[in-house]
Amino acid sequence: MIKKQYRKKEFYNQLAQGKHLLKKKEFKLAFYHFENAHILGQKNTYRHTLSHFWMLVVGLKTQNLKEISGQIIRIIASIIITPFWVPTGNSGGANISAIKSIPLRKELEKFF
Numbered sequence: 404m405i406k407k408q409y410r411k412k413e414f415y416n417q418l419a420q421g422k423h424l425l426k427k428k429e430f431k432l433a434f435y436h437f438e439n440a441h442i443l444g445q446k447n448t449y450r451h452t453l454s455h456f457w458m459l460v461v462g463l464k465t466q467n468l469k470e471i472s473g474q475i476i477r478i479i480a481s482i483i484i485t486p487f488w489v490p491t492g493n494s495g496g497a498n499i500s501a502i503k504s505i506p507l508r509k510e511l512e513k514f515f
Contacts, residue, residue: 474497492504
């Protein structure tokens, strides 16, 4: 239970960092933090969907059609599928299969 609380807190921390970097137009680094948020929040429908929303924002700001279409699909899927199954460690970007499990990033391991 304690790790879940820290994971939730870190989710919002990563989200805040991503938003801050987005305002500074540091899109790659912002996206990295949104990916971290995705990994941390993907077992919760709201947080999972929220992380995909912010990835969509990056896609829109950078006019990346692959990311935009990938995130729209992932937003819908996160609402429907999250209660049943999520691929552990998946960073959530359109450059990775939505169903592929990936080893956790080293900096996030302590939250699981």
